[in-house]
Amino acid sequence: MTEPLLSIEDLTVTFRTRSESVRAVDGVSFEVYPGETVGVVGESGSGKSVTMLSMLRLLPRTSRVITSGRALLNGKDMLRASRRELRRIRGREVALIPQDPMTCLDPVLRIGGQLGEALRAHSSVSRDEQRKRAVELLASVGLPQPDRQYGQFPHELSGGMRQRVMIAMGMANNPSLLIADEPTTALDVTIQAQVMDILREAQAETQAGLVLITHDLGLIAEMADRVVVMYAGHVVETGEVNAIFAKPRHPYTVGLLGSLPQTGGDQDWLRPIPGSPPDLARIPTGCPFHPRCLHSHGREICRTQLPQLTPIGSDSTHRTACHFSDELADESIHGLLTVAQEIQ
Structure with missing residues (x-):
């Protein structure tokens, strides 16, 4: 390269x-x-x-x-x-x-x-x-x-x-x-x-x-060709565009994709990300996204430790900053959004 x-x-x-x-x-x-x-x-x-x-x-x-x-x-x-x-x-x-x-x-x-x-x-x-x-x-x-x-x-x-x-x-x-x-x-x-x-x-x-x-x-x-997803001043996910859209590995990326209007299927309402972006002068401790995250479930590590941007498996180009990115690995976008809808 x-x-x-x-x-x-x-x-x-x-x-x-x-x-x-x-x-x-x-x-x-x-x-x-x-x-x-x-x-x-x-x-x-x-x-x-x-x-x-x-x-x-x-x-x-x-x-x-x-x-x-x-x-x-x-x-x-x-x-x-x-x-x-x-x-x-x-x-x-x-x-x-x-x-x-x-x-x-x-x-x-x-x-x-x-x-x-x-x-x-x-x-x-x-x-x-x-x-x-x-x-x-x-x-x-x-x-x-x-x-x-x-x-x-x-x-x-x-x-x-x-x-x-x-x-x-x-x-x-x-x-x-x-x-x-x-x-x-x-x-x-x-x-x-x-x-x-x-x-x-x-x-x-x-x-x-x-x-x-x-x-x-x-x-x-x-x-x-590649995507950099940012939240509250941090890069939370980055990778090839196909990987990001097909298999997002950060809940914020999932939320962004879920908030898009769909032209097909049986979706009859938009799924916004709950809450609002944080005040940059008072960013929450731990993961900055955890107050709005549908996958955090109040877990202590999300509230106390800032996740680092790490490669996903052997793919060094796809990286995410989520403590529980593995939980998103085997789920489709449709499945993730269904879970989000049920929680909301």
Whole structure:
């Protein structure tokens, strides 16, 4: 196997306030390889976006943040890079496609000018070359009239068109790693499919690694090669996408899959995960998921000992952080959800 493009090792991110400390990310580790798509899933507040923003050093400077661990991008530790190195790396070796393009595009600058700025930041190009490349990028992401859209302002474009502009901007310098943070939020289903097709084509063209942050498990099933499931700042399960969907080995993953609406069978109601995610300033002792877990049954080890992420049998790629993952081994998703329904 080739060396990973990105290797996050024991990453911890703590926000400090006057009265308390909030550990938003706690000991997160995973890798991304060239040409691979890694899906990062979990409820809001689980630490998905903070993990990647801390790796890029894009957390607000006004926040009091303490970060530890390593985030190696092509062998370079981003957490210890100088500002000059970060300016060279961001946009060139790694690009972020943010969740809300309307707040990320400058409303008073034309689309072409913003794309040109991304190009000029990492290469010396003439004005004519800049325009030609920008129009090519807009055409490559499926904008219907790229010459026209080059001269338009962000408010003149629809939400889907703005998201395509952000993808074009991310691909401007052919980065080796793309990070897409909820790229289909607030888009209708048809536009979502088009945006993901564009992302897939862009990735295939450059063999870039892709980190896909999303709540949409259907999107993960379609796009991802591997999945990282996060809860309360921890990675609770990780593995190949087929293994995660066929044989989940953490109760939280089972709950996420069970909360999906079904298009077949006799299911006539959704099965939500009981309770709410914990306050990150007051995470429960032991397993952070145990107050909501349908398989804990109040067992002491769940309440007192934090489970470590360990391989399942001989499969080193499928790992879970559950004291009783063996109890889920021989049960199908249908069986697990039936048990959950009976308990509820």
